[in-house]
Amino acid sequence: MNEKNFSEAQSSVISPILETISGEAARVFQNEPKADKKACVVALIGGFLGAGKSTMITALATEATRRNLTYGIITNDQGVGLIDTQTAEHANQSKSVEEITGGCFCCRLSDLEQALERLSESERPDVIFAEPVGSCTDLMATVILPLREKYDSEFHLSPLAILLDCKRLAKRQGGFHKEIGYIYQKQMEEAESLVLSKTDTLSPEELNTITAELRLKHPTKTLCHASAKSGDGVSDLLDYVLTSQANPAMLMEMDYDLYGSGEARMGWYNAQLTTAHDSFWDAQKLLVTITKLWQALISEGASIAHLKMSLADEDKGIIAVANAVCNDDTPQLSIQDSRASGKATILINLRAEAEPETLTRIVRAVMSSLTQEFIWLHEAAFKPGQPNPTKRVEVLREQ
Ligand SMILES: Nc1nc2c(ncn2[C@@H]2O[C@H](COP(=O)(O)OP(=O)(O)OP(=O)(O)O)[C@@H](O)[C@H]2O)c(=O)[nH]1
Ligand SMILES: [Mg+2]
Known part of the structure; x- marks a missing residue:
């Protein structure tokens, strides 16, 4: 049910999803316990480098707090000394921040599992936001589905949300080698939900144009708009993350040689x-x-x-x-x-x-x-x- 095509105003983007949720998804939304543990949603917020993932996670975490929900954050990078971890701890005044360094989630899956288990065993937050490295793709097959298989009763995996910097898209900014472009394309292809981020940077007309272009290219995906800066669409995005579950229609084919060449550029x-x-x-x-x-x-x-x-x-x-x-x-x-x-x-x-x-x-x-x-x-x-x-x-x- 989460393969829908939404556009225009944020309310009309998300509300049809809420109207159709039932059963398990509705239970997660209402935060009712499945067995003896309360529900814990795990949401991967992906997207290319600089797409606005960390800022959006902070905004989602703030909105979660406003609703009296608790949260954890997991940051990730190939290297150490991450500004993302520093800012997550600073903005959220949260001790529930875990950091996975030295490789992406897919290559460090056991580290990610341990981080999830630590968060679950300590305060078991209502929702854990995880930010994969921005040059990473194939997250559905290598992170979300393996986690779903292992932790079926422990965590609810949200649909894969991929942020797209709408200004970068509208102004055709980037200019990277086509092998890096392959990663960007694959991120979009595997997304269950494409989130046009930083919508405050475009006029409504520009936003409509790129939304229409995206809808044409990805007719079956959920499209939504959000600005972490203005707050527009953040509450709807949190609803979506809390109420929908990862449920891909198919698995994406990947050329790992090309992917590796793109990363190596x-x-x-x-x-x-x-x-x-x-x-x-x-x-x-x-x-x-x-x-x-x-x-x-x-x-x-x-x-x-x-x-x-x-x-x-x-x-x-x-x-x-x-x-x-x-x-x-x-x-x-x-x-x-x-x-x-x-x-x-x-x-x-x-x-x-x-x-x-x-x-x-x-x-x-x-x-x-x-x-x-x-x-x-x-x-x-x-x-x-x-x-x-x-x-x-x-x-x-x-x-
Ligand atoms: N105008 C505007 N700027 C934003 C918004 N969200 C993020 N930014 C800016 O975009 C830049 C990158 O944001 P981050 O949240 O660090 O992006 P990221 O995707 O986490 O970046 P990496 O972790 O390096 O991949 C920063 O300068 C943010 O202030 C937004 O909603 N509106
Ligand atoms: Mg970041």
Whole structure:
């Protein structure tokens, strides 16, 4: 029943789903216990790098709290030192944040299972939001279905929701190699629900145009709109996540060689720096620095998928986060407060189509051009390895 075609206003997007839910799905929505445990929904919120997954999860978590529901969050990346984990803990003041590093969910399935079990055994939240790495696909066959098989009575797996940055789509931003495009296409293909994210960045006419295009290309999928910034569509999306269950009509074919080549075209760069002395870094200084870095990356021919920098203070916590999700839009602050840091810690997470060595050289050059003296606590640059799922469900069983 979750293969529907919705469009236009958010209310009309989601409400037909609610009208048709019954049985198990209705029980999940009402949060009634199945056996002796209360229901726990696991929702994968996927989408390409920079599509707005973390911001949407924070918005969904806030909406869940407003409804007196508890939640957990699981972040994921190939590397360590994640700004996503830092911001999830900061925004939600939540101890229920788990992090899976060193590989994507599909290649680290047992880590994901352990994280789910830990969350379940500690506070057993009503809903667990999990954010897969943005360059990852084939999540239905390698994550959702294996989890559903193993934890049938333990967790309710939501349909696979894939966020699409509507501005990126409308303005045809990106310009990545076609092997990276393959990953993006496969993410859309396997989605049960396509969520046009950041809808506040487009006019209603532009949004209608890309919604119509998407509906034409994906006539059987659920389409919805949401903006984590304005809040539009967030409540409806939470309803959808809580009330519907993963139920793919078919399994997607995957060319793992092509998928691996696409991933290998990306460079990953993570660093953690601290200022040698009290520094009085603030949000504006972070923005100026990320803008220099963004310009340097573009001038060296890198295609940016997501460049993030955070500024934190030992005592005050996060002061600012700044992001750039493409070469066409200047970096913006996504979190900022008016305080300045004492001794500052800066995290850099950069994913771009470029060689890891090039990314390292550019970041090093930009940071050393600043007057500030830094101590480098951690630095890693690499290409994601060939995806090698722990388990892949090849045959769809009747539910
Ligand atoms: N205008 C607007 N910007 C948004 C919205 N949601 C996210 N963003 C911005 O988009 C950028 C990327 O957001 P994230 O939530 O970090 O994206 P992500 O998909 O988690 O990125 P990765 O984890 O790197 O794949 C940030 O600058 C956000 O502030 C939205 O609803 N509206
Ligand atoms: Mg994220």
